[in-house]
Amino acid sequence: xxxxxxxxxxxxxxxxxxxxxxxxxxxxxxxxxxxxxxxxxxxxxxxxxxxxxxxxxxxxxxxxxxxxxxxxxxxxxxxxxxxxxxxxxxxxxxxxxxxxxxxxxxxxxxxxxxxxxxxxxxxxxxxxxxxxxxxxxxxxxxxxxxxxxxxxxxxx
Amino acid sequence: xxxxxxxxxxxxxxxxxxxxxxxxxxxxxxxxxxxxxxxxxxxxxxxxxxxxxxxxxxxxxxxxxxxxxxxxxxxxxxxxxxxxxxxxxxxxxxxxxxxxxxxxxxxxxxxxxxxxxxxxxxxxxxxxxxxxxxxxxxxxxxxxxxxxxxxxxxxxxxxxxxxxxxxxxxxxxxxxxxxxxxxxxxxxxxxxxxxxxxxxxxxxxxxxxxxxxxxxxxxxxxxxxxxxxxxxxxxxxxxxxxxxxxxxxxxxxxxxxxxxxxxxxxx
Numbered sequence: 001x002x003x004x005x006x007x008x009x010x011x012x013x014x015x016x017x018x019x020x021x022x023x024x025x026x027x028x029x030x031x032x033x034x035x036x037x038x039x040x041x042x043x044x045x046x047x048x049x050x051x052x053x054x055x056x057x058x059x060x061x062x063x064x065x066x067x068x069x070x071x072x073x074x075x076x077x078x079x080x081x082x083x084x085x086x087x088x089x090x091x092x093x094x095x096x097x098x099x100x101x102x103x104x105x106x107x108x109x110x111x112x113x114x115x116x117x118x119x120x121x122x123x124x125x126x127x128x129x130x131x132x133x134x135x136x137x138x139x140x141x142x143x144x145x146x147x148x149x150x151x152x153x154x155x156x
Numbered sequence: 157x158x159x160x161x162x163x164x165x166x167x168x169x170x171x172x173x174x175x176x177x178x179x180x181x182x183x184x185x186x187x188x189x190x191x192x193x194x195x196x197x198x199x200x201x202x203x204x205x206x207x208x209x210x211x212x213x214x215x216x217x218x219x220x221x222x223x224x225x226x227x228x229x230x231x232x233x234x235x236x237x238x239x240x241x242x243x244x245x246x247x248x249x250x251x252x253x254x255x256x257x258x259x260x261x262x263x264x265x266x267x268x269x270x271x272x273x274x275x276x277x278x279x280x281x282x283x284x285x286x287x288x289x290x291x292x293x294x295x296x297x298x299x300x301x302x303x304x305x306x307x308x309x310x311x312x313x314x315x316x317x318x319x320x321x322x323x324x325x326x327x328x329x330x331x332x333x334x335x336x337x338x339x340x341x342x343x344x345x346x347x348x349x350x351x352x353x354x355x356x357x358x359x360x361x362x363x364x365x366x367x368x369x370x371x372x373x374x375x376x377x378x379x380x381x382x383x384x385x386x387x388x389x390x391x392x393x394x395x396x397x398x399x400x401x402x403x404x405x406x407x408x409x410x411x412x413x414x415x416x417x418x419x420x421x422x423x
Contacts (some may be wrong), residue, residue, distance in 0.1 A: 003295060004179035010290075010299030011190065017250060021242035021296045025196065028203040029222050030241065036208035 125153035163380050170262065170376045172285040174269070181293055188290040191253040199249070221249065228410060233417040235315065240416060243307070244409050247300065252405035253289040255368055258397055262288075262375045291404075292368040294361065298344065301357035301364075304412050308356065308419045315420040325349045356415050360408060368405050371397055 129149055165366060174183040186196075202218040225245045233240055266286040273284035290296045312321045326345050332338045380387045 002179070003298070004175075004181070006179075006181040006184055006293065006295035007299050007302070009180065009185050009298050011303050013185070013189055013192060014250075014300055014303050017196060018239070020196045020244045021199070021246045025199040025203050026222075026242040026245060028206055029199070029218065030226065032203075032206040032208050032385065033219060033223065039208055072166050146221075 121153065122156050124156045125149070128152055128156070167373075167376055169282070170266065171285050171287070171373075174285045181287075181295060183286050183288070184290045184293040187214050187251070187288060188254055188296060190292070191257070192250055195246070195249040195253055199245075221245070225409065229413055232410070232413045233420075235420040236296050237311070237416075237420075239307070240413065244413055246305075247412055248405050248409040251291060251300070251364065251408050252401060253307070254296070255401035255404055257289045258292075258368065258371050258375060258401060259394060260288060262372075262379045285316065287372075289368055291364055292372045294365050296359065297361035297365040297368075300408070301360035304360060305353065305357040305416065307412075308311065308353070308415050311416050311419040348418065356411075362413055364404050364408055365402055371400055 129152075165401075173181040175181050181249055199218055202215050206215055222245060226241065229240055229244055265288045266284075270281040270284045273279040274281045287293065309321075319330040321378075326342045326349075327338065328345060329348055330345055331340045332341050344406060374393055377392070378386060378393060381389065
């Protein structure tokens with residue numbers, strides 16, 4: 001071990017180095033690191049906020065979707081109901097119309113039958129009169145025996 | 157390797173400083189200065205371009221060191237000080253770099269120096285000396301530790317005031333209630349305080365010096381082995397020395413922080 005003027009020289013060097021570090025190295029580096037820590041903290045809180053927002057939006061969209069589905073189901077149910085109602089109405093109308101047609105046809109048939117019967121009676125009466133006329137030859141005066149003829153006709 | 161010298165001459169040559177006529181150690185001075193510039197220049201460069209955005213590799217590395225030092229200070233030093241951070245960082249990096257000179261082959265820089273001395277200045281190669289590890293020079297380690305001691309005194313005075321500090325020198329660590337006892341304890345306390353104050357720089361300096369001197373000496377001894385077997389001992393010792401170099405730099409820094417934090421706290 002030998003002490004000499006190097007000791008003083010090295011102390012001066014050391015002090016100069018420390019002063020340099022104090023001025024040019026330490027403050028900018030620590031300042032920058034604090035700034036970064038702050039930015040990271042900001043970023044993290046922003047991410048948290050965004051996550052919260054996203055969760056809210058998802059919840060809102062799920063609500064909307066559920067509402068829409070419910071609405072759609074209601075509309076479908078109404079439409080089905082209306083459709084079955086229409087079918088029912090159509091059915092009953094058709095039934096009524098059919099019945100009416102059947103009734104009309106029946107009445108027509110009845111009246112035709114009546115008509116035919118009447119015509120037939122007339123003809124039969126005529127035939128009977130004609131036949132009797134031929135048999136009796138002039139013995140029967142149409143005018144004289146009109147009442148007789150009419151009663152025959154009625155019996156037919 | 158020392159083919160033309162005896163082992164003793166070789167070792168002595170390696171342990172002689174390159175000094176001026178007055179004894180000033182030029183090698184310690186210049187090597188420590190260059191390493192100091194290397195540290196300060198690199199860190200200042202990074203600090204000037206430092207971004208709080210995505211850091212580059214060098215910035216990341218520098219930040220790692222600064223953050224490590226800052227964490228140690230936050231752990232041990234609870235007062236406010238603008239000096240402690242830069243001081244600790246400088247001590248750690250500078251001491252580390254000076255210690256790390258041990259990793260260069262023991263003959264590399266001395267042989268370059270001999271070549272320069274011989275061909276550049278016409279000196280005899282045997283008379284060109286160079287010791288490459290500044291921390292294996294007591295002047296260097298004591299320069300650091302005495303500066304720390306001055307800072308301890310400075311921190312004490314700034315924390316307690318000049319009168320408070322002088323009062324503490326005479327009334328601690330032994331306290332007394334009555335006036336006669338206080339007077340009797342005055343010299344005892346003062347002696348204790350002086351021993352405490354002196355023990356700190358001496359232990360700091362000698363611990364670092366002893367470790368680095370021993371490490372350097374063992375590297376020199378290993379260099380005396382034949383060249384083909386050199387690595388068998390050299391490699392493990394160098395690997396082990398990585399630990400020593402880092403640890404000694406860290407211990408010096410850590411103890412400085414602890415001493416300064418004791419200085420600003422009340423007894």
